[in-house]
Amino acid sequence: xxxxxxxxxxxxxxxxxxxxxxxxxxxxxxxxxxxxxxxxxxxxxxxxxxxxxxxxxxxxxxxxxxxxxxxxxxxxxxxxxxxxx
Amino acid sequence: xxxxxxxxxxxxxxxxxxxxxxxxxxxxxxxxxxxxxxxxxxxxxxxxxxxxxxxxxxxxxxxxxxxxxxxxxxxxxxxxxxxxxxxxxxxxxxxxxxxxxxxxxxxxxxxxxxxxxxxxxxxxxxxxxxxxxxxxxxxxxxxxxxxxxxxxxxxxxxxxxxxxxxxxxxxxxxxxxxxxxxxxxxxxxxxxxxxxxxxx
Numbered sequence: 001x002x003x004x005x006x007x008x009x010x011x012x013x014x015x016x017x018x019x020x021x022x023x024x025x026x027x028x029x030x031x032x033x034x035x036x037x038x039x040x041x042x043x044x045x046x047x048x049x050x051x052x053x054x055x056x057x058x059x060x061x062x063x064x065x066x067x068x069x070x071x072x073x074x075x076x077x078x079x080x081x082x083x084x085x
Numbered sequence: 086x087x088x089x090x091x092x093x094x095x096x097x098x099x100x101x102x103x104x105x106x107x108x109x110x111x112x113x114x115x116x117x118x119x120x121x122x123x124x125x126x127x128x129x130x131x132x133x134x135x136x137x138x139x140x141x142x143x144x145x146x147x148x149x150x151x152x153x154x155x156x157x158x159x160x161x162x163x164x165x166x167x168x169x170x171x172x173x174x175x176x177x178x179x180x181x182x183x184x185x186x187x188x189x190x191x192x193x194x195x196x197x198x199x200x201x202x203x204x205x206x207x208x209x210x211x212x213x214x215x216x217x218x219x220x221x222x223x224x225x226x227x228x229x230x231x232x233x234x235x236x237x238x239x240x241x242x243x244x245x246x247x248x249x250x251x252x253x254x255x256x257x258x259x260x261x262x263x264x265x266x267x268x269x270x271x272x273x274x275x276x277x278x279x280x281x282x283x284x285x
Contacts, residue, residue, distance in 0.1 A: 022186065024276035031277070062273055065186055069272025072187020073194065 003048050004034075004055040011059025012066075022064040030054070030061040122180055126192050129175035133196030137168025137267065138203025142211060149215055165263050166270025168200050169193030173274035184279055186272045193271020197264035204263075205256040209247060216245040 037054040041047070141164050173189040212219070222243045226236060242251055 022276070024279065027273065027276045062269070065276050066190075066269045066272050069186035069190035069193075069275070070268060072185055073190040073268070076187055076191070 002051070004051040007052040007055030008059035008062075011056035011061075012063045013059075014056070015060035015063025016067060019060065019064045022068045023061065024065065027058075027061040027065055030057040034058045124176060124179055124184075124188060126176065126188075126195060129172045129179075130192045130195035131199055132175055133168045133170075133172025133192065133267070133271075134199025135203055136171050137164055137196060137200030137263065138207060140164040140167070141200070141204050142207035145208075146211055146214075149211070149218065162266075165197070165200070165266045166193075166273070168196045168263075169267030169270030170274035170277075172196040172267075173271040174278060177275075177278050182279055184275045186275050189271035189273075189275035190268045191271070193268040193274075194264045196271065197262075197267030198260050200267065201256055201259035201263045204259060205252060208255070209252070212245075212247065219243050219245040 034054040034057070037050050041051065141162075144164065169189070169192070172192040172195070173184065176188060176192045177184050223240055223245070226239050226243065229236070231239075241248070242254070244251070
């Protein structure tokens with residue numbers, strides 16, 4: 001696992017703990033930053049700290065979105081189960 | 086102005102739930118827009134799952150035929166969240182711009198489980214094609230130092246040929262893992278493709 005992926009996992013964990021509100025715009029910005037960093041690493045220069053930072057931002061911004069999605073999914077499941085009883 | 090579908094109360098802008106009855110905002114609709122169409126999760130999820138399973142199997146096949154192309158693994162299994170995201174993309178076509186993260190999560194979860202079914206089925210001929218490679222791996226495991234119980238389990242999993250127990254264990258493992266990761270992919274896809282302001 002490369003430092004970018006490791007940073008995504010740690011960023012995701014940090015985002016789960018610290019961020020409460022999902023922010024789609026932050027996630028889109030983090031995706032753009034990671035894409036630019038990936039291209040930079042592929043074509044010009046590969047800097048580990050940039051890999052780590054962009055991965056961390058991506059993971060942290062994704063965490064509240066994924067958590068909200070799962071909460072909404074389970075809430076809907078509970079509601080459906082309640083209605084069918 | 087939006088109205089609560091449950092009690093008809095007028096909702097504040099961007100409210101997630103009705104202050105009158107507490108109903109989820111997802112069920113609330115704008116009076117001007119009329120009632121929202123119910124989402125059909127199954128078809129987009131099946132398409133997302135098929136894409137997930139087929140892409141993963143093709144990459145595994147290419148990697149086994151030409152080990153140098155094992156470099157495809159640098160995609161970090163992105164086809165799994167990609168399958169969930171593809172399902173969310175197709176779901177978005179039913180009601181453009183109105184999906185919630187939970188809708189993406191649901192279609193992603195179903196895509197993940199269906200993707201595990203597809204990749205397990207496609208994995209059978211792939212496993213039969215890799216008999217020599219599996220025999221080589223089994224031999225290396227036999228010579229390695231590891232606890233006997235673990236060694237037996239790994240030898241059973243890497244044994245050449247088709248074993249129903251191995252298939253079932255592999256399917257259960259893939260179904261849980263793919264469902265979780267594709268759920269994340271579906272939710273994140275909603276964040277990217279939803280042009281309306283989705284967050285409060």
